[in-house]
Amino acid sequence: MSEPLTLLGNNWEPGETVVITFGALPVAARMPAPPPVRVGPGGAGAMAPAALPARQLPGPLTVTAEPDGTFEASVIIEEVGSVLVTATGAESGTATLVVTVLPRPTQPPTSPPHDGDLPVTGTSLGGPIAVGAIAVVIGALLVLLTVAWRRRGGANSSH
Template sequence: MRLSRIIMALTVGLAVVAVPTAAGAAQPQPQPSPSITDTPQPPPYVPAPPLLTVNRPTIFLGETVVLTGTGFGPNEIVDIAVSVTPLAAPAAGQAPARRSDGSTVAMAPVAYQASAPLHFTARTNGAGKFTRSYKPSVTGLLTFTATGRVSDRSASTELRVLHKKQPLPVTGSSLGTPMKLGGGLVGAGAVMLLLTLAWRRRQRLGGAAH
């Protein structure tokens, strides 16, 4: 009997001890706060679009322009191709020949002997910029297209090249009137000379008769 009481007392004691432990286990445990270990990354760099410009949009044949390119790869070679579109005739800035009656006639342009390349290269600096001078040898609308060999970035610009300003040429029709006037003056002078000689001869003959 005593043994059974001891066993019962131990069972009740264990039950009493187990109840708080189970209650504590049933309660939600606080979660540890997450630690920030990753450094925020900046947004990806997007370079500015490439740009190609000329310092003067319109020039006369024989003048020089400066090409400027930006937004290309740093320290890379840039290929520049030139295409030419003829201008409508007569070109602006070209003075037409004028006849004596006031009408005009278009003059054919004089061929320019020097030959400028239609493909050349330039090298950019560390910021992806380059400058290059160019002297066209033809008239027309010139289109420059620059392409980076490494970055494969491309940009274009246009240049209008006009004929040189020419003085008004003298045509056959323009010479007609001055030549006619000159011929008339020469004829009048000849008549006056003959009349003077005749008058002097008459004076001499009259003096001899007396």
């Protein structure tokens, strides 16, 4: 089921009847061969046949402009593609709008693609932490050995 499209209009005559119609826009027809090229006085140009897609569009809507010249109407357009929306009032004239209806996004998969385990992100810190811990232990041992060596007289014993 599609979402409702809300059409808002303004600058209409207060109380004016506005008829809103929906039309398919022409699209380039699918062709098995390249389109024919016609050469005219201005140069060369490609011509492609156009076709109106067979689509189910909403029928006309009739609304009445509010005292401030605005109107609001809702419609559901089921089909994907571009639709020409035309609002016509006897006094205010015509306004047009092209609406593009996009396909619904596909739903994400219901089961995780990684067999239920959480995905691994980032890098493993085990290696760098182990190297850092070994460096701290070696540093502490070197400090202890230096202190002990100096207490025993070291290289220049003056005792």
